[in-house]
Amino acid sequence: MKKHNFYAGPSILPDFTIQKTAEAVINFAGTSLSVLEISHRSKEFVAVMDQAIALVKELLEVPEGYEVIFLQGGASLQFCMVPFNLLKKKAGYYNTGVWASKALKEAKFFGEVVEVASSKDKNYNYIPKNVSIPSDIDYLHITTNNTIFGTQIYKDIDAPVRLVADMSSDIFSRPIDISKYDLIYAGAQKNLAPAGVTLVIVRKDALGKTGRPIPTMLDYNTHIEGVSMFNTPPVLSVFAGLQTLLWLKENGGIKAMEVKNIAKAKLLYDEIDRNKMFTCPVPNPEDRSKMNVVFVMAPGFEELEKAFLAKAKELNILGIEGHRSVGGFRASIYNAMPIESVAVLVNAMKEFEAQN
Numbered sequence: 001m002k003k004h005n006f007y008a009g010p011s012i013l014p015d016f017t018i019q020k021t022a023e024a025v026i027n028f029a030g031t032s033l034s035v036l037e038i039s040h041r042s043k044e045f046v047a048v049m050d051q052a053i054a055l056v057k058e059l060l061e062v063p064e065g066y067e068v069i070f071l072q073g074g075a076s077l078q079f080c081m082v083p084f085n086l087l088k089k090k091a092g093y094y095n096t097g098v099w100a101s102k103a104l105k106e107a108k109f110f111g112e113v114v115e116v117a118s119s120k121d122k123n124y125n126y127i128p129k130n131v132s133i134p135s136d137i138d139y140l141h142i143t144t145n146n147t148i149f150g151t152q153i154y155k156d157i158d159a160p161v162r163l164v165a166d167m168s169s170d171i172f173s174r175p176i177d178i179s180k181y182d183l184i185y186a187g188a189q190k191n192l193a194p195a196g197v198t199l200v201i202v203r204k205d206a207l208g209k210t211g212r213p214i215p216t217m218l219d220y221n222t223h224i225e226g227v228s229m230f231n232t233p234p235v236l237s238v239f240a241g242l243q244t245l246l247w248l249k250e251n252g253g254i255k256a257m258e259v260k261n262i263a264k265a266k267l268l269y270d271e272i273d274r275n276k277m278f279t280c281p282v283p284n285p286e287d288r289s290k291m292n293v294v295f296v297m298a299p300g301f302e303e304l305e306k307a308f309l310a311k312a313k314e315l316n317i318l319g320i321e322g323h324r325s326v327g328g329f330r331a332s333i334y335n336a337m338p339i340e341s342v343a344v345l346v347n348a349m350k351e352f353e354a355q356n
């Protein structure tokens with residue numbers, strides 16, 4: 001029976017990606033070898049890497065002057081690589097969640113860090129507004145989608161300084177104006193590929209300004225010059241990522257994806273707001289994530305949480321347990337999630353209300 005996969009990450013991928021990757025594990029590009037056992041320097045794999053880089057540039061309309069690279073170490077290694085490469089004296093960070101605060105913590109190894117804005121006072125349930133961004137910082141770091149708390153900075157912000165964004169959980173979900181950013185990074189396992197690869201888009205002229213020596217593997221320039229093949233890349237993850245990029249293109253690209261994502265999020269939030277048994281801890285609709293929908297039992301119904309999880313399980317709805325720091329539920333509705341699965345969850349909520 002069909003499973004409805006709401007896991008936060010690793011998470012749902014398009015059927016196309018799974019199918020093509022499974023085929024390549026058996027016979028990659030007509031070589032009669034598995035993608036698991038072929039040299040990353042073979043012409044067949046080099047073509048995969050080149051096409052993946054080209055498609056990221058095409059789909060996100062990456063302007064001249066930027067480089068696209070695939071790295072390892074997850075988004076978490078970027079928490080340290082970003083300041084290693086960009087922080088000369090002082091950096092500013094938005095503290096809007098667990099991942100944002102982890103990024104901030106790592107930057108402190110490299111210089112002064114200012115918490116430019118924070119939503120910690122309300123358990124990260126909003127995006128700070130009217131932030132005044134200092135002009136004497138080397139860069140401002142934001143987390144565009146707070147995967148755990150279900151908030152999102154949906155509009156590209158205008159910063160008077162270099163802008164760095166962790167887009168791990170919303171890259172490719174909506175059009176972005178790359179020219180407003182100097183560096184974007186995203187662990188692939190939310191919206192692109194299996195775990196093991198991290199996408200980085202960097203403005204070349206942002207690099208090489210700190211005067212600090214950087215170990216070879218942690219220097220973005222190493223991977224730019226090596227075309228993401230300075231050392232052995234995670235071939236399977238890159239291959240799968242390419243399939244997702246091809247699927248995105250085939251399905252109308254990022255604008256079409258955004259239309260679907262808005263419809264899916266609206267369907268679910270409307271039900272949370274309507275249903276007396278559930279409530280969304282993020283009060284301002286503008287701040288609500290279109291990728292990770294967090295909701296909890298409404299006051300008076302708290303003791304029914306386990307019962308709703310059991311009902312969901314019965315209906316093959318998987319992965320909606322909330323993160324321990326928020327509790328309740330979290331439905332991750334990434335690009336590959338069909339609206340039909342969101343409708344199954346919404347119907348479960350309606351039935352649950354009628355039954356209790």
Ligand SMILES: *Cc1c(COP(=O)(O)O)cnc(C)c1O
Pocket residue numbers: 009073074075076077099143145146147166167168169187188190
């Ligand atoms: C999942 C996630 C991370 C951590 O990614 P890893 O690849 O596991 O290091 C960082 N930031 C955000 C926003 C995430 O959603």
